[in-house]
Each structure stands twice: as C-alpha cells, then as structure tokens.
Amino acid sequence: MRDYYTLKVNLPAGIVSPGTLQTILRLAYAANVRKVQFGARQQLLMTVHYEEMRFLEKDLQRHGIVYETNPEEYPNIISSYCGEDVFxxxxxxxxxxxxxxxxxxxxxxxxxxxxxxxxxxxxxxxxxxxxxxxxxxxxxxxxxxxxxxxxxxxxxxxxxxxxxxxxxxxxxxxxxxxxxxxxxxxxxxxxxxxxxxxxxxVGQEVDLPQFSLPYYEGFNRYGQRSWLGLYRPDEQFSVAFLLDICTLCLQTRIGELCATPWKSLIIKSIEEKDRAAWSFVLGKHNINVRHAANGLAWQTEDHSDEGSRLKNHILRYFERDDTRTFGLCFGIQTRPKTEVFGSVLIRKRPILRIGQLALFSVYDLFYTENFNPNSRVYHLFEKGLLRLHLPNQLNRLCRTFNARWLAQTPDTIRPEPDKTDTTLVAVVPLYECPHCLTVYDQQYGDCLNGIAPGVSFASLPAEYACPTCDAPRSEFRPLTHEMA
Missing domain, CATH: 3.40.50 (Rossmann fold)
Structure with a gap:
C-alpha cells in the first residue's frame, strides 16, 4: 500500500468560488493536509496520507465534491478566463x-x-x-x-x-x-x-499573437479596481493562507478565484477600500509579491519536486549572470509521457536503467519553432548535458534568441545618423519601477496618484507608490532621458 496519494479536484476553466474552495480546504485541513498546489491545467492538487484518505474521500463525497486519486482519466478544462479584463x-x-x-x-x-x-x-x-x-x-x-x-x-x-x-x-x-x-x-x-x-x-486559419508573458504577480490596477496575482517559488500554497483568502473574498463580495496554467492564483475585482485588508492577509502569512519576472516564466510537471529544484538551481545562475529572458518561457520535463508548456524545453533522459530505476541521467535542451511556445515543432539545441552544464547552455540559448529577435527587427535598432544640430540638450531624470517597469516622468506626473505634471521625483511624497504594482518609491531606480 502506498503511504501517500495524490488527490485532484478539477476547477473547470480555472474558476472556483471562494465558498467551494473554502469547503475543500477545510476538509483537506481536517485530513492533515497543510499545503496544496495548483496544477498546469488549472486544477487543485494535494498529497494525502493513506490513513487519512478514506475519511477525506467520504467528506468530499458528502459535500458533492468531484475528485480523482492518482490517475488522470478526466483532465480539467482550461481557459484564458484568468486573464480576461486584467491582461x-x-x-x-x-x-x-x-x-x-x-x-x-x-x-x-x-x-x-x-x-x-x-x-x-x-x-x-x-x-x-x-x-x-x-x-x-x-x-x-x-x-x-x-x-x-x-x-x-x-x-x-x-x-x-x-x-x-x-x-x-x-x-x-x-x-x-x-x-x-x-x-x-x-x-x-x-x-x-x-x-x-x-x-x-473557416476562411483562414487562426492568426496567433506573438508570445509575451505579462508580469502576473502582486497588486495591479485595472479601471477603478485591482487584481492580485499570487505565485509561490516552490509552487506550494499553505492551506491556512488560502482559507484566509477565501474568507476575505466572502467578506468583500468577490465571487471567483482564478487558477492559472503557471500554477498561480489571480483574484480580480478588489475594491480600493479593501486593499489594506488584503495587505494584512499577505503580511500575516509572510507572502512576498515581488519576485523577479524571469522566475515566473517557468512550468514544471505537477507534483515534481525535482523539477522545482532544477528550476531554482538555474534561476540562481540567471540572477548571477543577469541573463535576459524576456520573451521566453521555460518548461522542465523529468518524467516520460508528460507535457509542459514552454518555448525552451529541458528534458531529462536516463541513459542507464535497472528495471524502472534510472541510475544516471542527462538533459537535452530544445527550443520551439520561432521560439513560440504554442508551436508543436521542437528543435534540438544541445543533448547529453550534465546538470552543472545546463545554466551556461541556457544562457547561450537565451543569447541566440535575442540575436534572432534583433535580426528580425532591424528597423528598431538601426543607428541614427549623427546630428549636426548643436542645440544644448537637457537631461531629464526618469525613474523606473524594477518590478513592472512603470516609468515616472516628471514631464507627465502621475494622474492616478494625483501628481501634477512638472513634479520632480525628488519632490514626491515619501508614501508615493508605483501606480501599477504599488512598489514603494524607495525601490525605483534612475534612468536617463534626453530632451532637445
């Protein structure tokens, strides 16, 4: 008998009501489940000890909650609903x-x-x-x-x-x-x-957009409301935290939560008057919402600790080398017959087996046609790599992508001819939010925060925050902008 079972609850289209999720989480907590995950197909996943499993199953059945244990006979319907209106x-x-x-x-x-x-x-x-x-x-x-x-x-x-x-x-x-x-x-x-x-x-086949992954974490304004993106580097959400989220949703009349294919959670329609309550819940559970953008662009297999560890190993090198990953997303496949979404695929390949046990494995590195993750065509970049060689080869592949992108858009990088005009140029300082790349320009001010045009960054109040993601003023970094 297995010690632990994987239990899956489908959330059709990635949508779940706070009341339903609260019920599932309370039953899971009673079965000594303390952490859960959201899967790549926007489903809810949890690991349950065999001694608790039969009691949890009875409770789920009593509440009419449909679930599966281990086999994937009924995959979840996934959708782009989570991004509607906000992205x-x-x-x-x-x-x-x-x-x-x-x-x-x-x-x-x-x-x-x-x-x-x-x-x-x-x-x-x-x-x-x-x-x-x-x-x-x-x-x-x-x-x-x-x-x-x-x-x-x-x-x-x-x-x-x-x-x-x-x-x-x-x-x-x-x-x-x-x-x-x-x-x-x-x-x-x-x-x-x-x-x-x-x-x-069908007149002509679908014309897909160029891939671009938006920054999907933290507080972000849209219209008169905000949405909150929640991501965990280890893909694990504590049940206690999610229960507090469900309670706050019910208190503030938010009717839906949205799971994403990036194993994260998006909460829409947060009223401005409730922002302090949401910040309180994040602080209570020590939840950080300021992760680097290149850490969000990864997809690993569901319930793959090995994939998560490898992702974090590579990200440490990316941060050290300041690797540019904009426009790319990465998938890690450690098990056969699984599928992950990515324009760059890291696939583990055993080369020495004894029965079902892989004693020695290497990694093959692929990229999709035109680096579009929706392409079904993969090209081999390098094969037979050891784990320690992966970060450098991925860095090389990222540079290859950037070089191709620049070659395809020469008009945007062609140098301008030298100017003979000797008019003095004034340098106006700009300041950029490092999290969402919003720029403060004193020429325009910030109408969302009531800052009039002409107010310099140094003159902004100490409590000023990014109008897009609420990063504090102290985290902005200076840029330079030339004006004739």
Whole structure:
C-alpha cells in the first residue's frame, strides 16, 4: 500500500468560488493536509496520507465534491478566463461567454479541452486534444484537434458556435475514443453526418499573437479596481493562507478565484477600500509579491519536486549572470509521457536503467519553432548535458534568441545618423519601477496618484507608490532621458 496519494479536484476553466474552495480546504485541513498546489491545467492538487484518505474521500463525497486519486482519466478544462479584463479585453469574448460554455458540459470530458481568446498569450493554445480558439467572427470558435499521444493538429473545417461547443466536444470525443476515428477528415465527416451544428466555414486559419508573458504577480490596477496575482517559488500554497483568502473574498463580495496554467492564483475585482485588508492577509502569512519576472516564466510537471529544484538551481545562475529572458518561457520535463508548456524545453533522459530505476541521467535542451511556445515543432539545441552544464547552455540559448529577435527587427535598432544640430540638450531624470517597469516622468506626473505634471521625483511624497504594482518609491531606480 502506498503511504501517500495524490488527490485532484478539477476547477473547470480555472474558476472556483471562494465558498467551494473554502469547503475543500477545510476538509483537506481536517485530513492533515497543510499545503496544496495548483496544477498546469488549472486544477487543485494535494498529497494525502493513506490513513487519512478514506475519511477525506467520504467528506468530499458528502459535500458533492468531484475528485480523482492518482490517475488522470478526466483532465480539467482550461481557459484564458484568468486573464480576461486584467491582461487584455477580447474583441467580443467576455467572461460571461466562458460561463455559457461551461454550463454546456453536463459530462466529465475524457479529452483535454482548451478554451482560448486568440488575442492573448498568457495561456496555451494547443496543449489540449480539443482546442477551441475564439475567431474574429463574434460567437464563433476555431477548433483544432490533436489526437491523444500525437503531435499533429487538424483544423476543423467549420467555425463552431458558442452554444454548440459542449455538444461538439462530446461528439468529437465519442468519435475519437469510442469510434476510433483519428484521421481529421474522417473524424469531421463522422461527427457532422451524425448530428447538425451551427457553423460557419473557416476562411483562414487562426492568426496567433506573438508570445509575451505579462508580469502576473502582486497588486495591479485595472479601471477603478485591482487584481492580485499570487505565485509561490516552490509552487506550494499553505492551506491556512488560502482559507484566509477565501474568507476575505466572502467578506468583500468577490465571487471567483482564478487558477492559472503557471500554477498561480489571480483574484480580480478588489475594491480600493479593501486593499489594506488584503495587505494584512499577505503580511500575516509572510507572502512576498515581488519576485523577479524571469522566475515566473517557468512550468514544471505537477507534483515534481525535482523539477522545482532544477528550476531554482538555474534561476540562481540567471540572477548571477543577469541573463535576459524576456520573451521566453521555460518548461522542465523529468518524467516520460508528460507535457509542459514552454518555448525552451529541458528534458531529462536516463541513459542507464535497472528495471524502472534510472541510475544516471542527462538533459537535452530544445527550443520551439520561432521560439513560440504554442508551436508543436521542437528543435534540438544541445543533448547529453550534465546538470552543472545546463545554466551556461541556457544562457547561450537565451543569447541566440535575442540575436534572432534583433535580426528580425532591424528597423528598431538601426543607428541614427549623427546630428549636426548643436542645440544644448537637457537631461531629464526618469525613474523606473524594477518590478513592472512603470516609468515616472516628471514631464507627465502621475494622474492616478494625483501628481501634477512638472513634479520632480525628488519632490514626491515619501508614501508615493508605483501606480501599477504599488512598489514603494524607495525601490525605483534612475534612468536617463534626453530632451532637445
């Protein structure tokens, strides 16, 4: 008998109400679970001792909480809902559309389903078996099918209407898993011949945005409210902290929490009057929300302590060498037949085995086509690396990416011709927030904080904070800006 079991609770589209999460966490705490994780498919994960497992299962069943232990027969539906309104606003896709779709799933999907806004890059597009992507045509979606254990993508010949997504997903799943259809054209014919759907022809395939990972931690303003991003370097959230978060959400009338594919949590719609209460909870549990941006751009396998340790090992070298990682995200794969999202993939490969025991392993380093993490094509950069060689080779790969990016955008780096104008140039100091890169320019002031144009940085009040992420004035760093 195993000593510990992995228990998974799916959070469809990464959305969970504070009341539901509070119930799950209280039951977990009663079963001596003290820390939990959010998985790469926006699900809730916890490790439970076998002596507590049967009691926890009875409690979850009594409260109607659907769960799985160890096998992944029913993968979670993931979505870009967590980024709606805070990172981007779709042309027609709104949060209500996601709820409309989720209400259609009266069954538990056996295939991985992704729901994505085509204008964002925070969540992956093609890691599912059925990948629905919002099209430019209002209320119609692309469907890209990727058979299980396959790297090939098939674009469905019609756009699917929002209200038909659940029914279409069910029909495709039955045809793929029970009917054994895997060829794209045969699959489409089998599904559409059996029943009718509201569709439109696909004019051209989806045009995906260039990948850019937003900084998703800390307090950030949008409109008259704020959202809070919570990330833990070890991917572990204490149950006590999350229970306090749920209580505060209920007290301040916040109806949803959003798990992200980066194993973090986003809380939207925080009112300005409640900011002090949120800061109190963060301080009570000693939660830091000022991690470096290059530490956020990593994805490891669920419940992989080895992957987390390797990530932190590499990050220490990145910080020492000041490695530029902007525009890249990294995935670590330590187990076979797992999938992680990244434009750079570190894959562990055993070269000496005795039965199931790997005695000696090396690492292969890959990057995706055009360094786009949504690409399904991987190129080998280096193979057979020892752990101690990984940081230097990754540094080299990052430099390769930057060189390619500069070569593709020559207009932005072409030097200007020398000026013959001898007009004196005044140097106006600028100050930059090191966390979110917001710049304070005295020429414009800061309307959000009531600072009029012309006020120098030195004249700002001591309590001044970054208008984007609330970093204190003391953490800003000087830049220089030339004005004729």
């Amino acid at each position: 981007h606003t779709g042309a027609w896709l709104r949060e209500s559309e996601y709820h409309t779709i989720l209400d259609q799933f009266e069954y538990r999907p056996r295939l991985k389903i992704n729901l994505s806004d085509s204008r964002q890059s925070f969540t992956p597009f093609f890691t599912g078996n059925l990948n629905f992507i919002a099209s430019p045509e209002p209320h119609f979606w692309y469907l890209y099918v990727r058979p299980k254990r396959s790297n090939s993508l098939f674009c469905w010949p019609q756009l699917v209407y929002t209200n038909d997504i659940g029914r279409m997903a069910r029909a495709v799943e039955i045809a793929m898993l029970d009917g054994k259809y895997h060829d794209g054209q045969e699959l489409a014919r089998a599904v559409t011949d059996a029943q009718s759907f509201i569709t439109q022809p």
